[in-house]
Amino acid sequence: MNAEHAARPATQPSITECTGCGVSFAEIDSDEEDEDEDEKTYPDEVCDDCGYITCESCACSHYRGSCYCQNSNFGTPYCTRAPAWYHGGRAGSYVGDRHPEEYVYEHPEAFETTPRQCGNCGEVKLCLKKEWLRG
Ligand SMILES: [Zn+2]
Ligand SMILES: [Zn+2]
Ligand SMILES: [Zn+2]
Numbered sequence: 001m002n003a004e005h006a007a008r009p010a011t012q013p014s015i016t017e018c019t020g021c022g023v024s025f026a027e028i029d030s031d032e033e034d035e036d037e038d039e040k041t042y043p044d045e046v047c048d049d050c051g052y053i054t055c056e057s058c059a060c061s062h063y064r065g066s067c068y069c070q071n072s073n074f075g076t077p078y079c080t081r082a083p084a085w086y087h088g089g090r091a092g093s094y095v096g097d098r099h100p101e102e103y104v105y106e107h108p109e110a111f112e113t114t115p116r117q118c119g120n121c122g123e124v125k126l127c128l129k130k131e132w133l134r135g
Contacts, residue, residue, distance in 0.1 A: 015043050018055040020064030025055070047074045071096060071120050079120040083133055098133060099125035107132070 017024045018041070026040035044059040045067075046052070052067030052074070059065050067074050071094060073081075078094040082103055097119045103110055110132040115124050 015046070015053055017053075018043070018058055019052045019067075020054045020058030020061065023055050025053075045074050049075065070094065077121045079118050079125075079127075083128070095133065096120045097125075097127045099123075099127050103128065103132075 015025055023041050025043055041055050043053050044056040045054045045065075047067035047069060049072065050068040052069075054061075054065060065073075071078055079096060079098045080100060081098070082100040083098060099111075099118060104126070110128050111126040112129055113126075115126050117123070118125050118127060
């Protein structure tokens with residue numbers, strides 16, 4: 001069991017079409033109808049914060065897979081992710097603090113020497129130096 005997933009709110013925003021490409025979604029609760037399942041498109045990712053919804057193909061897209069939130073993507077703060085050019089694709093590039101865990105081992109030289117409060121999530125972390133913030 002994944003506690004984080006279990007804690008997600010049960011209610012979801014009304015879902016009719018993909019925010020990325022506009023494809024209409026099949027109704028999730030139209031159960032038991034033996035229609036051609038392959039023809040249907042279901043929402044893949046939904047951002048509870050801004051309401052952005054993607055189909056499966058958009059969720060994998062660097063152009064359409066970013067939600068409208070400026071500092072997070074589908075609830076995951078950008079500061080915990082390694083820099084990438086497509087972050088904040090909808091609202092502009094995310095330029096705030098970052099402290100991606102995987103970089104600690106790969107690029108320890110990329111981090112500042114003293115932990116401080118992250119400007120995005122508010123946790124005290126070793127943040128990336130400025131020159132490492134561009135993906
Ligand atoms: Zn789509
Ligand atoms: Zn969002
Ligand atoms: Zn943070």
